[in-house]
Amino acid sequence: MRLSNLADYAVITMCQAAVHCGDGRVSAAELAAETGLPVPTVQKLVSKLTAAGLLRSVRGAHGGLQLGRPAAAITVADIVEAIEGRIALTACVDHTACDYEAGCNMKPHWPIINNALRGALAGITLAQLRGPVAAPTPMTEDHLA
Numbered sequence: 093m094r095l096s097n098l099a100d101y102a103v104i105t106m107c108q109a110a111v112h113c114g115d116g117r118v119s120a121a122e123l124a125a126e127t128g129l130p131v132p133t134v135q136k137l138v139s140k141l142t143a144a145g146l147l148r149s150v151r152g153a154h155g156g157l158q159l160g161r162p163a164a165a166i167t168v169a170d171i172v173e174a175i176e177g178r179i180a181l182t183a184c185v186d187h188t189a190c191d192y193e194a195g196c197n198m199k200p201h202w203p204i205i206n207n208a209l210r211g212a213l214a215g216i217t218l219a220q221l222r223g224p225v226a227a228p229t230p231m232t233e234d235h236l237a
Contacts, residue, residue, distance in 0.1 A: 168218075
């Protein structure tokens, strides 16, 4: 599975917006300049992230963008779902027609897999992404069993 560029850029944009947390508001143009992303892309992301409640737009002389809730309450899953929709590795989970559905014994298992993936992404907050990088947990035979 690979995130779309737009979902990747949304995580980058939200991390940069989180840098401004407590410093007032930031504009989409400032976020674009700080991230190196094109302004139209950031504007598109801001629109989707605002609609999902992850960003809040304030109008006026001192207006701009700010996080819709604390960085510790926004997860990578929230950001990805704001851009991509519900996290699902296969189309059959979304009740999309499948030529092999009648003989498929995997279909009942995909929700378990999707929930595990979403749970992993939901376990990573924007606040964590602003901090130092933690060393990855090494894979053991327990993880593979």
